[in-house]
Amino acid sequence: MVRWNGGAAMTGHLRLGVNIDHVATVRNARGGEHPDPVRAARIAAEVGADGITAHLREDRRHIRDDDIARLMGEIDLPLNLEMAATDEMLAIALKHRPHAACIVPEKREERTTEGGLDAYGQHNSLTPFVARLLDAGVRVSLFIEPSPEQVEAAIRLGAPVVEFHTGRYAHRVGAPQVEELRRIADMAALAAKNGIEPHAGHGLTFDNVAPVAAIPQIAELNIGHFLIGEAIFGGLGESVREMKALMAAAR
Numbered sequence: 001m002v003r004w005n006g007g008a009a010m011t012g013h014l015r016l017g018v019n020i021d022h023v024a025t026v027r028n029a030r031g032g033e034h035p036d037p038v039r040a041a042r043i044a045a046e047v048g049a050d051g052i053t054a055h056l057r058e059d060r061r062h063i064r065d066d067d068i069a070r071l072m073g074e075i076d077l078p079l080n081l082e083m084a085a086t087d088e089m090l091a092i093a094l095k096h097r098p099h100a101a102c103i104v105p106e107k108r109e110e111r112t113t114e115g116g117l118d119a120y121g122q123h124n125s126l127t128p129f130v131a132r133l134l135d136a137g138v139r140v141s142l143f144i145e146p147s148p149e150q151v152e153a154a155i156r157l158g159a160p161v162v163e164f165h166t167g168r169y170a171h172r173v174g175a176p177q178v179e180e181l182r183r184i185a186d187m188a189a190l191a192a193k194n195g196i197e198p199h200a201g202h203g204l205t206f207d208n209v210a211p212v213a214a215i216p217q218i219a220e221l222n223i224g225h226f227l228i229g230e231a232i233f234g235g236l237g238e239s240v241r242e243m244k245a246l247m248a249a250a251r
C-alpha cells in the first residue's frame with residue numbers, strides 16, 4: 001500500500017477514489033465472505049482507479065477491520081480510510097498508517113453520511129486528532145460542507161485536504177443544484193488559495209459528475225455507491241472505466 005509523502009498532493013490530474021463500502025454491504029447481507037471488497041479494490045486498480053476509499057464505521061455495517069488490514073496488505077493503491085473522530089478509530093489508523101484518513105461525522109441511526117463534519121464547532125477536539133495523524137505520516141482530509149466557516153476551520157486545523165460533501169448537490173435539480181455547485185466551486189477556490197487540496201464526494205453518478213469534475217481546483221473525487229450499483233448491471237471494471245472517462249472529459 002502506498003503512503004503519503006507529506007508533500008503537497010496537488011497535481012493537474014483529477015483522481016478517482018473508488019469507495020468499496022457497498023460491496024461489503026452485499027457481502028454482510030448473508031454473513032459470508034462473498035462478494036469480497038478486496039477483490040473489488042483489485043478490479044478497480046486494474047482498470048485505472050487512482051485510490052481506494054473505505055469507511056470503517058463504528059457499527060461495522062459494511063467495511064470491517066479485517067477488510068482494512070487486507071486492503072493495506074494486498075492492494076497497491078493508496079487507501080483513504082474514512083473514519084469518525086474517535087479514540088478507537090485513531091488507534092486503528094495509527095496501527096495501519098494508510099495513505100490518507102478522511103474524518104467524517106457518524107450518527108448510528110443514519111442510513112448514509114448525511115452531512116459534513118463540523119470542523120468549526122469541534123476545533124478543540126479535532127486539533128490533537130489531526131496532529132496525531134499528520135505526525136504518523138497520514139494525509140488528513142476533513143469531510144465538510146462547502147462553507148467558508150468550515151474551510152476556515154480546516155485551515156486553522158492544518159488539514160492538508162478537505163473533501164466537500166456533494167450530497168446536497170446530488171439530490172437537488174435545477175437552480176438549487178446550480179447554486180450548490182457554485183458553493184462547491186467557490187469553496188474549492190478558497191481552499192486551494194490557502195494551500196489545501198480540495199476533494200469532493202457523496203452521491204456522485206454518471207449523470208451529475210461532470211460539473212463537479214470540471215471545477216479546476218478539485219484534485220480527487222471519491223465515488224462508491226453508484227459505481228457498485230452500476231456494477232450489478234455491467235461489471236465493476238466497466239463502471240469505473242466509464243466514470244473515469246466522464247471525469248477526464250469534463251476537464
Ligand SMILES: CC(=O)[C@@H](O)[C@H](O)COP(=O)(O)O
Pocket residue numbers: 019021055057062082104111112113143201202224225
Ligand atoms: C463519507 C461518505 O460520503 C461515504 O463514504 C459514505 O459514508 C459511504 O458510506 P455510507 O453509505 O455508509 O455512509
Ligand SMILES: NCC(=O)COP(=O)(O)O
Pocket residue numbers: 019053163200201202203204222223224225226
Ligand atoms: N466520501 C464519499 C465517498 O467515499 C463515496 O460516497 P458515495 O459515492 O458512496 O455516496
